[in-house]
Amino acid sequence: MINSNKNYQLICGLEVHAELKTQSKMFCGCKNDPFGAPKPNIYTCPVCLGMPGALPVPNRKAIEWTIKLGLALNCKINLFSKFDRKHYFYPDLPKGYQISQYDIPFCYDGYLDTSEGSVGITRIHLEEDTGKLLHKTIDGKKITLVDFNRGGVPLVEVVTEPDIKSAAQATQYSRKLRNIIRYLDIGNCDMQKGGMRLEANLSLSETGDIPDYKVELKNINSFKFMEQAIEYEIGRQTALLNHGQIPIQETRGWNVDKQRSFSQRTKETAEDYRYFPDPDIPPLQFTKEQVEEWKKNLPILPEQTINAWRTKFNIEERYSKLLISSPRIATLLESIFTTALRNDIKPNNIAKEIVNKNIMFDHNSLPSDIITTYQQLHQTDDIVSDVLEKTIQTVIDVNPDAVVKYRAGKTQVIGFLLGQVTQKLQQKLDMKQVKTYLLKALEN
Ligand SMILES: [Zn+2]
Incomplete structure (x- = not known):
């Protein structure tokens, strides 16, 4: 039949x-x-x-x-x-x-x-x-x-x-x-x-x-x-x-x-x-x-992180999907986005920039690839610098008096400005780097 x-x-x-x-x-x-x-x-x-x-x-x-x-x-x-x-x-x-x-x-x-x-x-x-x-x-x-x-x-x-x-x-x-x-x-x-x-x-x-x-x-x-x-x-x-x-x-x-x-x-x-x-x-x-202990120590899986980032940072899925390649990277990015948000910088723009600039967060690349990791960290440093520069500019903008004092030779105001930057970013900073950036900004 x-x-x-x-x-x-x-x-x-x-x-x-x-x-x-x-x-x-x-x-x-x-x-x-x-x-x-x-x-x-x-x-x-x-x-x-x-x-x-x-x-x-x-x-x-x-x-x-x-x-x-x-x-x-x-x-x-x-x-x-x-x-x-x-x-x-x-x-x-x-x-x-x-x-x-x-x-x-x-x-x-x-x-x-x-x-x-x-x-x-x-x-x-x-x-x-x-x-x-x-x-x-x-x-x-x-x-x-x-x-x-x-x-x-x-x-x-x-x-x-x-x-x-x-x-x-x-x-x-x-x-x-x-x-x-x-x-x-x-x-x-x-x-x-x-x-x-x-x-x-x-x-x-x-x-x-x-x-x-x-x-x-x-x-x-x-x-x-x-x-x-x-x-x-x-x-x-x-x-x-x-x-x-x-x-x-x-x-x-x-x-x-x-x-x-x-x-x-x-x-x-x-x-x-x-x-x-x-x-x-x-x-x-x-x-x-x-x-229970093993369960507690599980990292938050990519799907949940994508949702969390959408709600918290307004990051589009097409970017977060590519960015979340390991728990370490996710944690790192999360702290960057948190800082960015606190400084009125759009995390989605940062996410977009990372995706557009590099191929390192590609899902197909092995997490163990040392070069990849290096480049990822380098990329991350750039963003940290970006956030830092913007924060310093904000501090300078809201403290015109201090800038006038600095330009008049009263270099002790640097300490005050550094304190303002630290307070705004609320995270561990490389103070030498912050000072370098601050001095550069004050010269401009
Ligand atoms: Zn054997």
């Missing part, structure tokens, strides 16, 4: 993996820097190489960061949790199992809002990354090399409910998630290097109910490719359904050159990973107070 041109609703959930940028790996003391390593297999030890008898010790920071991410994504936190062994065989997994979390993830039942509706977060769990396989041709022979520098790197997995209804929404959700991970300063999410990986589970439904099949799009390393792959799948599955066929339950990859998805493997039923609690790692217990 051919049911042509029916309307189908996309039913899509995402699984996003992100590497955490802790100093050391998840269960050993090896350096966590797979991309900075000068040679393959140097950041390894008996634990991350899966030698018999080696004992894993969980990385406290990685656990704390996973919970922080969960709190930022409005999740509930399991006070009791544990690590489990997920068994499968692959050459990038020396133990024959991956340490992951099965039935009690650290975080569950959260959400992330998008302009197309809220996306429910089913769970966030922590696991270890696998090694990296490199396929090469050496002396005419096709071989595969394995590098374990990445093996054992902490990896969070954020799983959503099938709430996503369009390719654009999937992209928006993923971008937001990446921004939050970067804002919390817990991961670089460099997609080119595999620091963040996207997977989409999708099917089409006529009724809005979840269908019996789902197609898994795997190993996608860019937002653009994910959007293209989902669009392509909507077309492919629509054509099948219109011809009365049910798409096969399978894993598909995305061929960038051919702009089409391709079958990687079909799986009829769920694989049996034979999960069981890792007997080498004792279960973890957190207290309510501990979780």
Whole structure:
């Protein structure tokens, strides 16, 4: 039977993996820097190489960061949790199992809002990354090399409910998630290097109910490719359904050159990973107070700051969106805007100027980029100077007597004027700098 041109609703959930940028790996003391390593297999030890008898010790920071991410994504936190062994065989997994979390993830039942509706977060769990396989041709022979520098790197997995209804929404959700991970300063999410990986589970439904099949799009390393792959799948599955066929339950990859998805493997039923609690790692217990403390220390997220700046400083979203790149920068800018407001300078003009003058606050630039940070600080200094100069001018304008006295040689009035500037700005100032500016202004 051919049911042509029916309307189908996309039913899509995402699984996003992100590497955490802790100093050391998840269960050993090896350096966590797979991309900075000068040679393959140097950041390894008996634990991350899966030698018999080696004992894993969980990385406290990685656990704390996973919970922080969960709190930022409005999740509930399991006070009791544990690590489990997920068994499968692959050459990038020396133990024959991956340490992951099965039935009690650290975080569950959260959400992330998008302009197309809220996306429910089913769970966030922590696991270890696998090694990296490199396929090469050496002396005419096709071989595969394995590098374990990445093996054992902490990896969070954020799983959503099938709430996503369009390719654009999937992209928006993923971008937001990446921004939050970067804002919390817990991961670089460099997609080119595999620091963040996207997977989409999708099917089409006529009724809005979840269908019996789902197609898994795997190993996608860019937002653009994910959007293209989902669009392509909507077309492919629509054509099948219109011809009365049910798409096969399978894993598909995305061929960038051919702009089409391709079958990687079909799986009829769920694989049996034979999960069981890792007997080498004792279960973890957190207290309510501990979780409350983590919650209290979370930075205010960009979205809330954008709203606050709109109300307090009248700053347009198109600027604040670009400016809020880290909690440190946000705090710095907030103090600049507060000072500006007190001196009747329009913070929105300052925001506009920063955005127009530089590219350093670009969301795509890594917060760890030293040059970027330097330039940002330099930029900020300029604005501080700007505010300072304007304040000094105001002080001079309202104290003509003092200026007359200064010009008559009574230099002691400088102290009085400096006091007026300090009082007006109400913040820690470099007094040498203030004096230099003041003298310059008095000479004019
Ligand atoms: Zn190790």
